[in-house]
Amino acid sequence: MADFSLGPKARAAGYRLAGFDEIGSTNSEALAAVAAGDPGGIWFAALKQTAGRGRRGRAWESPSGNLAASLLIVPDAEPSILATLGFVAGVAMQNAFARVLPNGAVRIGIDGADTLDGSGRVALKWPNDVLADGAKVAGILLEMGKTPQGRNAIVIGIGVNVIAAPSGLPYPATSLLDLGYEHKAEDVFEALAEAWVDAFSLWSDGSGIKQVLAQWRASAAGIGSPVAVAQDGVVRRGIFETIDASGRLVMRDDDGARIVITAGDVHFGATASARS
Structure with missing residues (x-):
């Protein structure tokens, strides 16, 4: 049984949570919720997705034990500004991994995918991937929706390879288990939800995007390569x-x-x- 929970920072910020053992797609669940009038500020998290999707409609495999999480929010910003929330999610995911993985756990990225100064362990790959040892360990998907009142809503979907990585991809992929670290998806989710609070606060309805991008660049894969x-x-x-x-x-x-x-x-x- 899934045992997802929010940490103290996320609870204090007013976030809510719906957890599932299995679901078609957490993004679809979130989009349905906003169409039904949910005010936002709610996470949908699952141990398994049967109809997950990535960018450009690609399938995103999520076997039981991996993490699929989607956050529905209705911020006061235009669509062009909302699109920058992918960088907020990247910063939050990188900080969540810093909490979950012990210091030095992940080697510098391979094949030119380390940070410019060679200090990167977990790196952010433009536009929406997270790498560990140069291989994809997490992905981010943004989807827009509308409230019944016509306000812009956005769903930030995040998939993390906790126990298994997809095979047959045109790029390397890995999982936390492949890296030698046994974690529960629930623990990764709690770290992510806590890290999101800080990154989203920095974003501040788009007025802090300069600061968010500065943090994103500091962990960027491949700059100078x-x-x-x-x-x-x-x-x-x-x-x-x-x-x-x-x-x-x-x-x-x-x-x-x-x-x-x-x-x-x-x-x-x-x-x-x-x-x-």
């Missing part, structure tokens, strides 16, 4: 320079041209350097 970004069948290659003030990826191609990327699939290191 070769990067390849695939967009609708076209691959752009260059050096990953930074994330700009709007959260877009900035790269410099071989001719020295500055390219700003709004969306795409990112690959680092040897994969990025390969020529098709």
Whole structure:
């Protein structure tokens, strides 16, 4: 039986929780809740998803024992500002792992996916992944909804590979168990919900996005390394320079041209350097 709970910081901030052993999709549950009039500030957490999804409608495997969690909120911000909540979630997830994993537990990322100064253990991969040892250990999916009154709502979905990682992916993936650490999904969730309170407070309805992005960059994977970004069948290659003030990826191609990327699939290191 699932035993999800909120920590003292999340409870004090007024968050609520609905926990499940198994569910189709925590994001779908959250979207249904806002359509039914839920005011937001509620987490939906499950040990197993049977119909989970990732970016661009891709399936997201979540066997029993992994964590699927979605937060429904109705903040006072425009859709363009709400989109930056993915960076808030990344910062919260990185801080949650810092609480869950012992210091030094995860090696520096491989294949160019470490931080610029080489100090990274858990790294944030643009736009919405979390890496450990250079492999994906968690993913983030934002979906918009509307309240019955027409207000913008957003669901922040987070999947964490606690006991198992999906196979057959075009990129490396890992789990906390693969890394040698046995944790319950419930413990990871409580750490995440606590870390979210601080990151969301820093965001402050979008007025603190500069500070959030600064924290995100400090744990970013691949800055200063070769990067390849695939967009609708076209691959752009260059050096990953930074994330700009709007959260877009900035790269410099071989001719020295500055390219700003709004969306795409990112690959680092040897994969990025390969020529098709």
